[in-house]
Amino acid sequence: MKPKGRTFQRMAPVALFIVLLAAIPGRAAGELTIAAAADLQFAMRALIQGFERQSGVQVRLVAGSSGNLATEIEHGAPFDLFFSADVQHPEQLVRDGAAEPGTLVRYALGRLVVYVPADSPLDFDRRGLAALENTAVRKIAIANPRFAPYGAAAAAALRHAGLYGKLQSRLVLGEDVSQATQFVVSGNAQAALTSLALMLAPGAKPPGRYWLVPPEDYPPLDQAAVIVKRSGQKQLARAFLAYLETAEARSIFRRYGFAPPEKTP
């Protein structure tokens, strides 16, 4: 008689194989993965909640700098929708054939703020950005202007105020606006040029105060979204973009400090 253990031994590799197969994450039918610029992370969570309630579709969110996410998409990251903090990155993806042509929409206009800890002596209302010249400000955090749109806007605003050369040695670069903000929260930088959206997030408001940089001091932070070419969920992605046009979504955007998009000519 064949001992029972043998059968098990022979079946073990098969069983192991099946177990490993089960470990491969499957993609449910109604699931959407959204890559969003760091300034959007809180607003996007609220939008996703609204969309999930309405459609019953599961949405996953990946946040990062627009440049980083665009690079990942170029290399086949499994995202369905890309929300950038500028228009250039989505346009570039369309040109490179990584995004679906004709799906690019401008969804909001971002605002740049200076964020300082509560005990900061800086008086922006009187001096504007020049208040940053104060020697109590040893480090000013901005997002990396080379690939983060808010970083580019921050550099533009400092240049506009004639401060860039003077303050350059005090600049530290975060990977995105979140990290720039966090440098101030953790007490390592004394000011940050960041996104208004991160200042308004309910439940995640950083301690301290902020000042709105006048919008005419930097090129408008027009933000665009686009559907990723290799997405297998283009219908759902379109449904999400359509949801953004609803009054509910508009009010969420407003609540998180985003103005309606500038009308494309």
Next chain:
Amino acid sequence: MNWQALMLTLRLSLVTASALLLIALPIACWIAYSPRRWKFLAQAATALPLVMPPTVLGFYVLVAFGSSSPLGRLYQDWTGHTLAFTFEGLVVGSILYSMPFAVQPLVTSFLAIDPKLIQASRVLGASRLATFFRVVLPLSISGLVTAIALTFAHTFGEFGVVLMVGGDIPGLTRTISIDVFDKVEAGNYAAANTTSLVLLAVSFVILALVYAWNRRAWPRMPWA
């Protein structure tokens, strides 16, 4: 090619490797020879960075030395700035991050020494310190070289900690790995590729030199 970043990274690796050697020698010695039973706790603590993600380490360096912590305020009063965004900050982060790579090889080589040699040295009247420098250390050269090489290499390729606490300042905290990251994010693949190739070549040459030098310590195998 960003030579400034390369030189900065070499400097960071050199400073970290030398500082870590001075710190790791007594720690490894204590772990290897102490009769205390709870020394396994120290061993576990020094091995922690092997398991912890560099982001956790970077996060703690940021918070522990930020101006909202007592330690951070003390450091700030003393130096006038926080530890983050400075070269010293990177050195502190790298020392913590590479600690196991210095301690483990040293402990292993200390324990491989025949205890009779150490006993003989003590019986013949040599002090503990003299025994360490004249018996233990010469017999641990290969462990020493491995420790230096590993910490150097580990720091050279470090990314997570630097990304968390560096602030990407050219010439000060923009190391070569961050430079490559920046270039890839900005979509400048050609420049990223050049830097990466130089990095690859430099790393290989350094490691090859170390292993070539260390070869003399290898015993001749009976079957060779």
